[in-house]
Every structure is written in C-alpha cells, then in structure tokens.
Amino acid sequence: MTRSRSEPDDGAGRPGFDYLSGDAVYLDSACQTPRPQPVIDAVQDYYLHTGACGGRVKYDAGRRVDAQVQAARERALAAVGVSPRRYSCAFTLNTTYGLGLLLSSLPQGRFARIVTTVTEHNAVFLSTIAAARRAGIPRIVLERGDDGSLLADGDEWRDAVVVVSAMDNVIGMVTPGLRDLIAAVHRAGGIVIVDAAQAAAHALEALRGLDADAICFSAHKMYGPSLGAVIATNELLLSLDPVIVGGGQVSAVSRDDFTLLPEPHSRLEPGLQAWAEIIGFGAAIEWLGGFRSAHGETLAVHEHRLATRLYEGLAALPHLQLIGPAPTPVISVLPERVDGHRLATFLARAGISVRSGSFCAHHWLIERRGLGPLVRFSIGAHNTDADIDRTLARMAPMMAGL
Known part of the structure; x- marks a missing residue:
C-alpha cells in the first residue's frame, strides 16, 4: 500500500517512543497504551530519588511528592476543562474500581x-447490576439508536443515577447529546456518572467542560501508568458514605467513630496511594499537551488519519465484516471464515498485536447481537503509517487464503 505525498514520512520516528521495536506493531491501545519516555522517567525518578509517602510526612522528599501529586490532580482537572473550585480529582486502581466505589458509596x-x-x-x-441489587431499586437498560444516542422518553431520569459511556469500547462511537442528557437528568433530580475510559484517550474534546457529576477514566489508556481517575463534583464526593475507610481519609478517630477529612478527593482514596503512578500520570498529561509540537499534528488528527487508512484497507479485504459504520481509533471486525481468536493469533505470529473476543461488552455482543469473537484494532499516539501498511500487508494474504 503506497503513501500519498501529503502523509508524514515515518522516517521521523516515534517521538517519545524511541525504545519501541520497529519489528512489532502494537494495536491494542484501547486496553492500555505504551508509555512515552517522559512517563517512564517520572516513575523511575520517584523510585530512585524520592520514594517517600505523600500526604503524611514533613520531610523534604514527602513534600516533593505532595507537590507532584497536587500537580497531577490539577492537570487532570484542566485536561477535562472543569473548575477546580467545583470539582476534585481522586485516584483509584482503574475505571472499574472508581465506578464501583462511587456507586457503592452513594447515600x-x-x-x-x-x-x-x-x-x-x-x-x-x-x-x-450490583449497585441496584444493594440499594433495592430498579435498574433500567436503555437501547441506543444507530448514532449511539440514548432512546428514552425522559421519565427514566427522575431521581436517577445515570451511568453512561462517552465512547463505547467496541467501535469507538462517541455518545451524542451528552450535554443535553446531563441537563435533563439534573432537571429531574438525578445525577450522571460518565464512563470515559475510551473517550479520555480518543475523544477528550467530548469531555471538556462537561457538567457531569462524575467522570471516570484510566491513566493507562492515556499513556500513563496503571491507574484510575475520578473527577467528580465536590458536592457528590462529600455526600458519599465510603465503603472502605482507612488512613489518609480521617482527621480524628475515637473508640467507636471517626471524622472524615474535609478534602473531597479523600472519600475515594483509602490508605497509601500509588504515588509513582500518580506522578507518572501527571507527566503523561504534560506529554500529551506537547503532542502537536512534536508530531506536527494534533493527536485527534493523527489518530483519525491512521484510522481512516486502516478502516478503508480492512473494508477492501474479503471475508471480513466491519462492525462500526465509520473510521474511529477503535475498529472491530468479524472474520467470516476463521475464529477471531485464531486470526489474532496469526497476526501475533506476524508481529502485530491486536485484541480478540468481546472486549468486556458481553451482553451487547454475545447476548444481544449473537456475535462470535471479534478482532479489535485500536490506534494510539505511537502508531505510524508504516504500522498501518504492515498490518494491511499481513492481513491481505491471510484473508484471501480463507
């Protein structure tokens, strides 16, 4: 497959990812992204030169940790464009953990x-499912339109907890009308928790300034270490009744009671935190901010350009059904004459790493659509035109030979 004159030359390398092997193509960023060198350096620097607890010590190393962690919180809030006066950023294990803590701690x-x-x-x-069972309240599962919009008459929003993804996990479709949805739910006395695991990485503009009550996402899908983040209103955080309580969350303890700290983020941060990972995530956000100057194009443009080339190339291959209607950084296909897991294995042997299966969307793909294992190609900042060329070149004889 040839490259047009208007497309960047891969000879410039992969800024930030020089350590990656040129013999391998990694197309599983929807699971986790590679980490650019500045993130690796930040984590290594913590272990080599700081290694201190944050939030509970007075010596210099601990104070440096506190400053770096606070900077990471501020960068995360700025990345999604919300006010630090109204919102706080808490760190958790991952998106799933953050969502679970929020739902289980609601009053x-x-x-x-x-x-x-x-x-x-x-x-x-x-x-x-688990939260509705614990609370003894109904759980409503809405259908979506072809464009990803929620099909609802509005009665569902009354005093509801609405939990919805901003970008799905299978075809990368951005949920339209999120701002209007949030406004409608708020008018009906409910709250909205946004799953931004994919959107934070691939559609950050869809989140900026969003008036959601909480936004949950993962640093490891945004070029940071394995870590989760919850950006939530101070009002929501302070209303929580934490299901896990420990050190770092309390200002006083008596024989049979305790007093929680006034800082809203502490409601979701029991015990010692992942200081190196938090600091590394701060470095990742900073690195993302400089992507355009290093690459000559924004990350969104970079991903869309590569996704379009990959999508069109896959569409031209035989015995392959594309699941999504348009190119996105997350492209899933259904092989027609080979099991998806086998195709992923064949690609792995050719040095191309992709994901196969149902991508944690079991109900939608298996129960509702009756689909077997899919193959997902997900693009990231580290990918190049050469990666797309190599993937399509390997795929073409595989599919033609079926």
Missing part, C-alpha cells in the same frame, strides 16, 4: 433507580 435512599445502556462494557454493566 442510601437518595435515588429511585439506576439507568444505563445496552452497549456498556462490564465496568458499567456489572457495577450497575
């Missing part, structure tokens, strides 16, 4: 129902 008796959608992946789907 009992405050909400009448939990609402989600048919296309949600397991982080949302399973946590809403």
Whole structure:
C-alpha cells in the first residue's frame, strides 16, 4: 500500500517512543497504551530519588511528592476543562474500581433507580447490576439508536443515577447529546456518572467542560501508568458514605467513630496511594499537551488519519465484516471464515498485536447481537503509517487464503 505525498514520512520516528521495536506493531491501545519516555522517567525518578509517602510526612522528599501529586490532580482537572473550585480529582486502581466505589458509596435512599445502556462494557454493566441489587431499586437498560444516542422518553431520569459511556469500547462511537442528557437528568433530580475510559484517550474534546457529576477514566489508556481517575463534583464526593475507610481519609478517630477529612478527593482514596503512578500520570498529561509540537499534528488528527487508512484497507479485504459504520481509533471486525481468536493469533505470529473476543461488552455482543469473537484494532499516539501498511500487508494474504 503506497503513501500519498501529503502523509508524514515515518522516517521521523516515534517521538517519545524511541525504545519501541520497529519489528512489532502494537494495536491494542484501547486496553492500555505504551508509555512515552517522559512517563517512564517520572516513575523511575520517584523510585530512585524520592520514594517517600505523600500526604503524611514533613520531610523534604514527602513534600516533593505532595507537590507532584497536587500537580497531577490539577492537570487532570484542566485536561477535562472543569473548575477546580467545583470539582476534585481522586485516584483509584482503574475505571472499574472508581465506578464501583462511587456507586457503592452513594447515600442510601437518595435515588429511585439506576439507568444505563445496552452497549456498556462490564465496568458499567456489572457495577450497575450490583449497585441496584444493594440499594433495592430498579435498574433500567436503555437501547441506543444507530448514532449511539440514548432512546428514552425522559421519565427514566427522575431521581436517577445515570451511568453512561462517552465512547463505547467496541467501535469507538462517541455518545451524542451528552450535554443535553446531563441537563435533563439534573432537571429531574438525578445525577450522571460518565464512563470515559475510551473517550479520555480518543475523544477528550467530548469531555471538556462537561457538567457531569462524575467522570471516570484510566491513566493507562492515556499513556500513563496503571491507574484510575475520578473527577467528580465536590458536592457528590462529600455526600458519599465510603465503603472502605482507612488512613489518609480521617482527621480524628475515637473508640467507636471517626471524622472524615474535609478534602473531597479523600472519600475515594483509602490508605497509601500509588504515588509513582500518580506522578507518572501527571507527566503523561504534560506529554500529551506537547503532542502537536512534536508530531506536527494534533493527536485527534493523527489518530483519525491512521484510522481512516486502516478502516478503508480492512473494508477492501474479503471475508471480513466491519462492525462500526465509520473510521474511529477503535475498529472491530468479524472474520467470516476463521475464529477471531485464531486470526489474532496469526497476526501475533506476524508481529502485530491486536485484541480478540468481546472486549468486556458481553451482553451487547454475545447476548444481544449473537456475535462470535471479534478482532479489535485500536490506534494510539505511537502508531505510524508504516504500522498501518504492515498490518494491511499481513492481513491481505491471510484473508484471501480463507
């Protein structure tokens, strides 16, 4: 496959990813992204030169950790364009953990129902099932239109906890009308928790300035270490009744009671935190901010350009059904004459790493659509035109030979 004159030359390399082997193509960024060198350096620097606890010591190393962690919180809030006066950033294990902590800590008796959608992946789907069971309230699963919009008449929003993805996990479709949805739910006395695991990485503009009550996402899908983040309103955080309570969350303890700290983020941060990972995530956000100057194009343009080439190339191959209607950084296909897991194995042997299966969207893909294992190609900042060329060159004889 030839490259047009208007497309960047891969000879410039992969800024930030010089350590990656040129013999391998990694197309599983929807799971986790490679980490650019500045992130690796930040984590290594913590272990080599700091290694201190944050939030509880007075010596210099601990104070440096506190400053770097606070900077990471501020960068995360700025990345999604929300006010630090109204919102706080808490760090958790991952998106699933953040969603679970929020839902399990909501005040009992405050909400009448939990609402989600048919296309949600397991982080949302399973946590809403468990939360509705614990609270003894109904759980409503909405259908979606072909454009990803939620099909609802509005009655569902009354005193509801609405948990919805901003970008799905299978075909990368951005949920339209999120701002209007949030406004409608708020008018009906409900709250909205946004699963931004994919959107934070691939559609950050869709989140900026969003008036959601909480936004949950993962640093490891945004070129940071394995870590989760919850950006939530101070009002919501301070209303929580934490299901896990430990050091770092309390200002006083008596024989049979305790007093929680006034800082809203502490409601979701029991015990010692992942200081190196938090600092590394701060470095990742900073690195993302400089992507355009290093690459000559924004990350969104970079991903869309490569996704379009890959999508069109896959569409031209025989015995392959594309699941999504248009190019996105997350492209899933259904092989017609070979099991998806086998095709992924064949690609792995050719040095191309992709994901196969149902991508934690079991209800939507298996129960509702009756689809077997899919193959997912997900693009990231480290990918180049050469990666797309090599993938299509390997795929063409595989599919033609079936």
